[in-house]
Amino acid sequence: MQLTERQQEILDHVRAYRRAHGLMPSLREIQQHFRLKSVATVAQHLDALQEKGALQRHPGKARSLALPQARVSVELPLFGTIPAGRPSANEALADGQVPIDPVLFRLRPREEAFALKVRGDSMEGAGIIDGDLVILACREPKARDIVGALVDGESTLKRLTFEHGKPVLLAENPRYQPIIATEELLIQGVYVGHIRVSR
Amino acid sequence: MQLTERQQEILDHVRAYRRAHGLMPSLREIQQHFRLKSVATVAQHLDALQEKGALQRHPGKARSLALPQARVSVELPLFGTIPAGRPSANEALADGQVPIDPVLFRLRPREEAFALKVRGDSMEGAGIIDGDLVILACREPKARDIVGALVDGESTLKRLTFEHGKPVLLAENPRYQPIIATEELLIQGVYVGHIRVSR
């Protein structure tokens, strides 16, 4: 469910307070920040936020607000390599776990995501090279997004554009030609960032 | 000063509690865990721990214990930008925390590390571009390592090489000239990887 404007403000303030002070605010501190005359108002907003899953409360405990998605790290499933060159056979075998901070990569609460190891140099121009771990979120792609896509049965990492309303996948390397899907184009995930570990 | 055995136990429990519950324990919860008959005992230990700098307290606030260096393994301090172009004034202002997995980046146990935001395009050829968060470990650099270095009082990100036994810093961009330190060359950290978050 959607947060109201006020609820969003409260939530933002709770986040900001935690960053600034290292602990959660009390109801009365929130009250003072918004110059409210009653703690009940704060309690009400917090109830609503909890109702909507935006935060959690431990009844009776002081300063016990918890930000559900504020997990320090979650482990994304790491699948096989994704060719950033010519599409080739899709290797969908899980190779391990990649620990990342969902907040850092701006993943939305409970949003699905996974990691893939890049093979090839077709995204070189975007600074994504062989061996990088790309983080792909399962969300609706927008034009100009970099996406992990299944083209004609094979998966690849490219930038998604549209020409005459038809999707075209662009490499970020002049040595590669744009790909126009002939049969099917399935976007598996949208690039939200990547990680490189030096070897 | 050295912590006593008991103080260490208390500290460990506080850490464990925070991991398990996402918030700090109250004095009475600590008391119950150790089966103590008086909260005063807990308060006493916490005072001692604060005295020794092992943790911080916010007087009068509930559950307000704070672990000063708890970021050791999970969150790296993020400093200002590091120019990957021409060296410029070093901005050593802490900007926040970058949560990473030390294992993923192959950091050694207890090895110091920090993060810097890249500015400029001089490492473009290495796939490190403006806005990337580079992870730098405090360790001895080897030849061909990418390093964050302080050259003549200004910090920069370059590849470290040697010519005739003298250190030379190379950009990974033909538009930049090698830097030969005239006065001092202080290696601040060795590149172990980086993170990019799409914008």
Add this chain to the structure above:
DNA sequence: CATGGAACCGAACAAATGTTCGGTATGGCC
């Protein structure tokens, strides 16, 4: 033996904090 540190107890107190019960006001909507 005297001294002092470390660990602990008991009880009371004050402050901080969450909870709950009514009530008001505004605006959109049928």
Add this chain to the structure above:
DNA sequence: GGCCATACCGAACATTTGTTCGGTTCCATG
């Protein structure tokens, strides 16, 4: 107008929580 959601107020209340004061016990050490 009646209905509902949202936002808010005021005041009491019960709990949780931190703080403080005076004690005890044990043990190492001079």
